[in-house]
Amino acid sequence: MMVCKEYQWVSFDHRKSEGFTLVELLVVIAIVSLLLLLVMPGLQNALEQARRTTCLSNLRQLAIGHILFASDNEGELAVAPPGSVPGAPGIFGIHAGAGGLDGWLGSGRVYKEGYAGREPRILYCPSWEQKAPRYTYRDTQHGWARVIRAGGIDVSPPVFISHGYHYRASFGLGPGSQSRLFRTSDSGKHVFIADAFAELTGTSPLTPAVQLGHGDGYNVVRLDGSGNYFRDPDHALIPVIQDMGVHAWGRFERVWTMLDTAPEVSE
Numbered sequence: 001m002m003v004c005k006e007y008q009w010v011s012f013d014h015r016k017s018e019g020f021t022l023v024e025l026l027v028v029i030a031i032v033s034l035l036l037l038l039v040m041p042g043l044q045n046a047l048e049q050a051r052r053t054t055c056l057s058n059l060r061q062l063a064i065g066h067i068l069f070a071s072d073n074e075g076e077l078a079v080a081p082p083g084s085v086p087g088a089p090g091i092f093g094i095h096a097g098a099g100g101l102d103g104w105l106g107s108g109r110v111y112k113e114g115y116a117g118r119e120p121r122i123l124y125c126p127s128w129e130q131k132a133p134r135y136t137y138r139d140t141q142h143g144w145a146r147v148i149r150a151g152g153i154d155v156s157p158p159v160f161i162s163h164g165y166h167y168r169a170s171f172g173l174g175p176g177s178q179s180r181l182f183r184t185s186d187s188g189k190h191v192f193i194a195d196a197f198a199e200l201t202g203t204s205p206l207t208p209a210v211q212l213g214h215g216d217g218y219n220v221v222r223l224d225g226s227g228n229y230f231r232d233p234d235h236a237l238i239p240v241i242q243d244m245g246v247h248a249w250g251r252f253e254r255v256w257t258m259l260d261t262a263p264e265v266s267e
Contacts, residue, residue, distance in 0.1 A: 048214070051126040055195065056219040056227050058122045059165065062107050063193055063221040065116030069109075070184045077182040077192070080106030080169035091169075091252065092135055092196065094123060095147075095161035103158050106167040107193070120144045123163035125195060127213050135164045135196065168192040168256050188224030191259040195219045197237055198255075220259055230259060 070077045081091060094108025104112045107123060116122060123144065124137040136143045142162045150159045168191065171182045182192055195218040217231040240254050 048127065052214055052219065052229065055125045055127060055214070056221075056229065058125070059193055059195075059219055059221045060225070060227045061122055062110065062116050062165070063225055063227070065110040066107070066193065067184060067223075067225065069113065069115045075184045077169065077184070078106050078109045079181060080109075080167055082170050091166045092142075092162035092164075093160065094163045095159065097158045097160040102154075106169055107163060107165065108161065120147070123165070125164040125213055125219075128164045128196075135162045137164075164196060166194050166196050166198075166252075168194075168253075170253075182223070184223065186223055188222060188226075189260060190223045191220045191256060192223050193221050194259060198252075218259070 066077050081093065091106075093105055094111070096103045096105055102112070107116070110116050111120070111123060121137050121144075124135070128136050129138065134142050138145050140146055140149055142160075143164075144161070146159055147161055168182060171180060171186060171190070182190075195213050197218060214229075216233045217229055218237075219227065219229055221227040237255050237258055240251060240258065
């Protein structure tokens with residue numbers, strides 16, 4: 001009798017394929033951890049670049065809104081401190097909590113009257129959402145969340161509201177000079193809206209807000225509608241603002257003047 005040997009039965013020890021050993025798992029975890037350490041800085045930089053781009057887009061859209069507002073108001077940009085009533089909020093303020101114009105000021109009034117769309121996040125820098133507890137969209141004490149808590153965009157009862165940018169409502173405010181509202185007839189190279197460059201804490205010295213935002217500079221938009229990123233890795237603007245009080249508008253104007261003349265780095 002012949003036995004067919006074409007097929008052979010092979011026996012497997014299934015116990016050897018149940019999973020990784022502890023040593024193998026530790027090696028895999030170590031490799032993954034090392035890869036994450038290598039990748040994370042680049043990922044964080046890419047995310048910040050995306051937030052910076054969104055921020056500049058916000059500022060450009062707000063700038064267009066301000067210019068459209070001015071075209072309907074004899075060329076004058078929206079009133080805000082220091083050109084508004086005494087005791088009004090600082091250059092973060094978009095709603096004074098009381099007063100004329102239903103309390104809306106600067107970029108807040110431009111938004112309220114529909115010149116900059118209907119998405120309130122445009123009023124806030126996305127990088128601040130990551131780094132700063134104040135002056136952000138979600139903040140229930142200062143930001144738009146307070147508007148919602150107060151009963152919607154009509155703000156009843158009235159509350160003080162801030163946003164994440166600085167707005168140069170007045171022009172020419174300095175030693176021995178008198179401020180006036182910014183006009184569209186002014187030089188298009190003047191910066192009039194920018195990333196916040198000081199956190200108004202109500203004390204002196206102030207906290208440099210640039211450390212809370214993009215870290216090495218500011219997004220700015222000029223009166224001609226052009227937008228740029230100004231690198232300031234050495235925080236050259238900070239000495240100008242460190243010793244001023246909350247409403248030291250003359251020194252703020254010095255910062256604006258520095259931004260006017262700073263070298264441009266287009267993004």
